[in-house]
Amino acid sequence: MTEAGIKPRQVLKTLKQSNLQLQSTPRHLYNLKAKIRQGKLSDKTFKSLRSNRSMSVEGNNSSSDGSLNLNYHLATQEVVSQVPLTTYEEFKAAIVAAKQAFPSWKNTPITTRQRIMFKLQDLIHRDIDKLAMNITTEQGKTLKGARGDVLHGLEMVEHACGMANLQMGEFVPNACNGIDTYCIRDPLGVCAGICPINFPAMTPLWMFPIAITCGNTFILKPCENNPGASMILVALAMEAGLPDGVLNVVHGTHVCYTMQEEIVNYICDDEDIKAVSFNGSITSNAGGINHVVVMPDASMDATLDALVSAGFRAAGERSMALNTAIFVGGSMQWEDELVQRAKALRVNVGTDPDAYLGPVISREVKDRICGLVQNAVENGARLLLDGRHIMVPGYENGNFVGPTILCDVTTNMECYKEEIFGPVLLCMQADNLDEAVSIINKNRYGNGASVFTDSGMVARKFQHEVEAVLVGINVPVPIPLPFSSNYESKASFAGNFNFCVAGRTGVQFCTQIKKVAKRWKEFPSLGTLPGACSSERFIYEIGTSIIALTVTE
16 A cells, blocks of 8 residues: 555556666566476476466466466576466456455454464475475575575464464543443455565565455465466465465566556556555665675674675575675775685575575576676776676576676766666775765665674664664664564655565554444443543544444433
8 A cells, every 4th residue: 555645556657667677577488397297396286376366266277368477497598387477357356256255254263364374384384395496496596595585484474373462452441431442453355465576485475474364365466487486375375274265366467468468557556455565676776775884893704794695695686685885994905805705605506505696587687787787897896706707507598697796886876876686796985984874874765774893882873873774783784574574764665564564564554443432321421520521423533434433321
């Protein structure tokens, strides 16, 4: 949901205008039958993955116009799987199924909804290896990173298991002349989630478990580049006991391909969808910029370990990746060791147990990363480490970019103004802490900032003066947990609740408060005691609606 007067489609249009990944996503090729032949996927699972809209919508599971979303293996460019694209008619059928399921699901006891989440938790643990392998194949993460993707999502399922406490309202007895007032958190109805490219399991799990455990029904739109993990998770939710129509899936892209419909726009525009969660890993052309300030007194080993890990893990395709390091007093004393540690990171296909980072999501993204690096060099940046031309034996056609380090970067360079979204670390210089903080605060985008120092005074000053919602002291940018999941700020955020529908803000996002005032006529009149209410009607405004309760003496 967005602020009053702002349409979700308007927000998306603005983001698309400023972001290459949102403007033009390649149609990758999927072939699940190949996995079936190799014994890696059951025929039953294949048939469920072919569902273009929902595992709970009755009717033909194939797209009526025959359109398919096609993807390639990121390291080999070989066909791996395919899903049919949802037409407008099929999308509306999913909406109808969700609307029909809502009344019954809303009235299902919350303890019953929680038990389904407990079961889903067990099933995800059971199939974590299958999920990790699918993510590695479709998204390019290493197997270790893919397991982490699933485990971070699993934290939200565990959080949803406590929904009875999270969704509690408030009660005020005898608030006014024998009148009790209380608040109830009611589900909204049909909610939807649009997934980004970088966390195929975590992001869906940070969306639908909270929403449906609150009593809503849900439309999930997986990323067209890697929908397999979402489909496996939906199958597990159905196995856990989720009723038909509660969780629905639609497939598609945000651009038209001949007969293909603009499914994302349909989600944003549909009046039956009451809330839309869109957490894009590239939410703007600089939406995920994060900074770290390195003071001269910082511990070299701990600081370099953090820079390398936060900057290059997951090939830099994380909104919380460390993009920019600002060295107070200059970076020369740090550069040689930083380069040596980055060179030691193994770049390979994600199934290699020794791989630290795998391929980026597409050839177009690789070209964009390389172009931004070249532009920086042409504008005066020093290229300490160049990973643009790395070749992995046996995977020469892979979308690989190795760790890359640029020094002497300035704020007017395109590589700083745009989110590179790749394994590229930008190094800047500052004379003192005030200048470093000023650089961070002047950036109109940003999620988090950290400082590495041995000085408590410097740490305290940084914490109070830096304009960031996530602050790290001698740690990289802290990743939010399910119970405290707000992290976007400034122009990196559009809407009225931060980051998907996670944590307590997720419960607020997926529910509306209903305020009730109640008094029974048997209650003795208190006359005109001080503070007594004389009005016979109590009106409570709830969003745009008004509930009036008549009180009888």
